[in-house]
Amino acid sequence: MQLSNLLSRKYGLAEEACVALRECTPVVFGIIPFGITCGIMGLTAKMSGIETILMSVFVFAGAAQFIGITMLGAGIQAWGIVIFTTLLVNLRHLIMGSSLAPYMTKLPFPLQALLAFLLTDEAYALTISRIHKARYSVHYQLTVGTVLYLAWVLSTAAGVALGSYISDPLTWGLDFAMPATFLVLLIPRLVDRISLSVFGMAAVVSVLAALYLPGKWYIIIACLTASLVGGLLEGDKENA
Amino acid sequence: MRSEVFYIIVGMALVTFFTRFGTLALFRFTGVPTWLNRWLKYVPVAILTSLIVPTLLLPKGYLDISLNNHYLIAGIVAAIVAYKSRNIIATMGLGMIIMLVLKLW
Secondary structure (H helix, E strand, O other): OHHHHHHHHHHHHHHHHHHHHHHHHHHHHHHHHHHHHHHHHHHHOOOOHHHHHHHHHHOOOHHHHHHHHHHHHOOOOOHHHHHHHHHHHHOHHHHHHHHHHHHHOOOOHHHHHHHHHOOOHHHHHHHHHHHHHOOOOHHHHHHHHHHHHHHHHHHHHHHHHHOOOOOOHHHHOHHHHHHHHHHHHHHHHOOOHHHHHHHHHHHHHHHHHHHHOOOOHHHHHHHHHHHHHHHHHHHHHHHO | OOHHHHHHHHHHHHHHHHHHHHHHHHOOOOOOOHHHHHHHOOHHHHHHHHHHHHHHHOOOOOOOOOOOOHHHHHHHHHHHHHHHHOOHHHHHHHHHHHHHHHHHO
């Protein structure tokens, strides 16, 4: 009995990991051009190869790293400004963290911390889709997070190594892999009136905010307002 | 490695980790309150939309609704493929082929 329990748990683990590997493969192809660009940008900003790679190893946040590297390259050595900007750019993860919190509260503390370190836009999107399709799986989230982390660090290293050979991989249109991935995750969710209202609201607010506000504020503002509207509509539905 | 760059990297790592772990640590013992849960239900749709739509409509930082905006054209095709097929490889493959063809054209 115990053995079969153990086996079925093992099987479940392997299965979730396999699904995770299959589903994050296209996302990895989306990340690689960004990682390579990050490596190249580091060199052009007069950072050393080691500094550039270590930033990917410790920070693991694409947009924040691009901005941080640009500031360092522009000669901004005031650490406070760079770190504060990183905080602002990453504030959106607070929302993603609380969205996953109900599923993660029972996990052991060190595992929570590790999963939090590995939490990116892409890992969040994949994990929440898996919850939507099947159920929450810690193995799924851990596999996705680890694979995306390795892809990011290794492609940054590749960018540093390629250095002068490639000028800018993002001009090849490879960066389209990212919105395409997100579209496949988004469209199956647009099944009812409330979801469509949230979509419309987020689209309008994010475009307006992207036009008039700096940095990544448009993601935070559009996400907060549109999901709040969704929550209020949901409350009306439950009370009606 | 320069020490000032090292400190900046460590600082960036700490604040990034804070944003990813903060709310998780906050709700660790109490659980997430009901009103917040209701709000959070639509976070995935809201976040995905606000990641996608500006990328397609403002690829260069200004609003570009024209046939010259390759991201928009490839995005519309990818959205249709995603709706019909629900297949990530087909959606991404076709979208990127369109990006490449438009570029070479």
